[in-house]
Amino acid sequence: MRRDIFQAIADPTRRGIVMLLALHAMTPNAMAEHFETSRQAVSKHIQILMECGLVEPKPVGREIQYHLRASKMREIEKWMEEFKAVMATRFTQLDDVLTQMKKRKA
């Protein structure tokens, strides 16, 4: 199943994880210390965050650290650009329609 960035933040623990990772990369053990939950539960949340493309694993020695992919945060900006382009196209088409309406009346 494809997940999106909004699912990533639908859960309070995941929002907390994102908040922690915004500071610096961490291992699941280090993260679990900050939540009243097991390492297993944290790992499950990390799994979901990875499926959303929001976090990435990075091996450090024998451990795996997770870090936040900042580029994912720019998705909204991308959406805005696309939306603006769609609206600009519509309005140019509306110009043509209005010109035709005027001609018909003349």
Add this chain to the structure above:
Amino acid sequence: MSGKPLHFELDKENLTVTMERSFDAPLDDVWAAWTQAEILDQWWGPSPCRAETKEMNFTEGGRWLYAMVIPGVGKKWDSKTFLKIEPKSSFTYRSAFCDENGDVAPETKSSVWVNSFVEKNGVTTVTNVIRNDSLERLEMMLKMGFKEGYTAGLNQLEELLARSR
């Protein structure tokens, strides 16, 4: 004749997108183009897509149900439910993707558009103020992460910062 410029602005404080665009046409025509299905079908679909109306009931509580016909892909259904109408002045709708019967699945993201129309010297300016769930969620994320939100978050954050020093 090339089109007039589109003013487009993201207001992160109020979580809205504001667009403003002028059209070289009287208010009556522009209002009709935004509110009558047969005219909307001629311009709402951004080329090469086109809009195909299934149902239009331009009254408060009524809706515009249409398919965006995307070449090579098919139909994507969308509905605009009219919340408030002030004739020849403004109207507000909630926009959401739906199925062909106009049913919106729970949890579907939606946006609310307030569309205002003003004519001056034969030129009509349309202002769209759009409040989008996506922006709301982004804002929530930023707030949760950096301002407030997560219950024990700030205390833990302080601890963490202290420890990492």
